[in-house]
Amino acid sequence: MFASLAMAFLHVAPNRLLSGHPASPHIALLAAAWIVTVAAGFWRGGALFALLLTLGLPFLAGHDAARLLLHAPPTTRIQLGAGFWTMWLAAALLLLDRLRHLRLAWRAAAWLLIAVACVAGAMAGAFSDLGLVREWQAQRGAFTDALATHVMLSLVTLGIALAAGAPLGYLAWRKRRAGGAVLGVLAFLQTVPSLALFALLIGPFAWLARAWPALGALGFGGTGAAPAVFALVLYALLPVVRYTVAGLDAVPADAREAARGLGMTRGQVLLGIQLPLGWPVLLAGLRIVAVQTIGLAAVAALIGAGGMGRFVFLGIGQGATDMVLLGTLAIIVLALAADLLFQGLMAFTGRRA
Structure with missing residues (x-):
């Protein structure tokens, strides 16, 4: 909750070497998502919402990066901010906690679903505007x-x-x-x-x-x-x-x-x-x-x-x-x-x- 309200979700930098200014287009949406996730933690839906957050945050970052680059110079890089990493880590830890009572096969299936969805999204270009992905493409x-x-x-x-x-x-x-x-x-x-x-x-x-x-x-x-x-x-x-x-x-x-x-x-x-x-x-x-x-x-x-x-x-x-x-x-x-x-x-x- 603190990360969604007080930390930058993304950074818009003029190039790959310089630091940029923070950008958090969906503060209210992310705060509401964490409130719902906390409420869902009191019943079995906590694992589902943790899974949705873990999977949804990278896609949201890719979507926001594409919008921020619409009218930006070609050298502009969209970097993932501290807010993204903090929230994604919190969602992943919450998912681990929700899944720890299940069998190894179910735990592996949940992480495999995240991996497959991210790979499919990458192949479809959902993350291609993020600076991290551009760095990988160059290297x-x-x-x-x-x-x-x-x-x-x-x-x-x-x-x-x-x-x-x-x-x-x-x-x-x-x-x-x-x-x-x-x-x-x-x-x-x-x-x-x-x-x-x-x-x-x-x-x-x-x-x-x-x-x-x-x-x-x-x-x-x-x-x-x-x-x-x-x-x-x-x-x-x-x-x-x-x-x-x-x-x-x-x-x-x-x-x-x-x-x-x-x-x-x-x-x-x-x-x-x-x-x-x-x-x-x-x-x-x-x-x-x-x-x-x-x-x-x-x-x-x-x-x-x-x-x-x-x-x-x-x-x-x-x-x-x-x-x-x-x-x-x-x-x-x-x-x-x-x-x-x-x-x-x-x-x-x-x-x-």
Whole structure:
């Protein structure tokens, strides 16, 4: 309600770099919509109105942008204001709250409906007059490459972290004293700022490339994907190791004793008893690692690794708000998609169990 009355819904800027003046064409309509939504919150219609707000605000912004550009110069940009983002976030959080008691399939269906409607609206040109969409149209090729690079960095990091962290977690569970030392080192690495760690790795990786030219031919160097993935793996190891230990601890000692009494070897107990029973905990750890890695991968752009962070830092350097938003929103969508994927895996494996 405060955002609809006191914050700008849109900004009309003379070009992509300068800030503009606020524009809120539908203050009364938006205030009335929130009053109705609050009233509907006392009965089951609250979810429906939250869905309508979450879906309707982007279309309203696109409609207003088209009207504001009718008699404006060609360089004019319509930027989404703080009022839009605050109201859309509030509507999305309200929708999450209304849907949290429903099954995962219904929750996924609601968000899928929003995604499909927005994609259909974008294809029909409903948002083409917004500055954010114009920025994407101007950077479409670079955006696709950066998105693919960001996904690849995250997937490679997740795979290496799982391959290295799961055995370390098993070692930490088997040997508690050694495990405490391993967790202590990994916890210390978490205290190093990400930007500092990326910078510290430039020297060692540049030396490796000079000492072993074969590594340089493979792409190793002081900048690029190699030091970025190494740093991301270091950050990802702690949650993988901790959740591996927690998953193994979650298996009752009686189950392990019974399995050993049946003549199962240590490896058979691990693969046949401990891993299936501790899998939900380990999957929860991987979910955290995936979301964390997608966010941290943005910083990798500063050492030439690419990814969506390129748009964020270029936009900051140029003072182009829409470019910053383009990279930031893509990272948020990737993180939410990864989170939803792991939630689905957890629900599926839980039913199978």
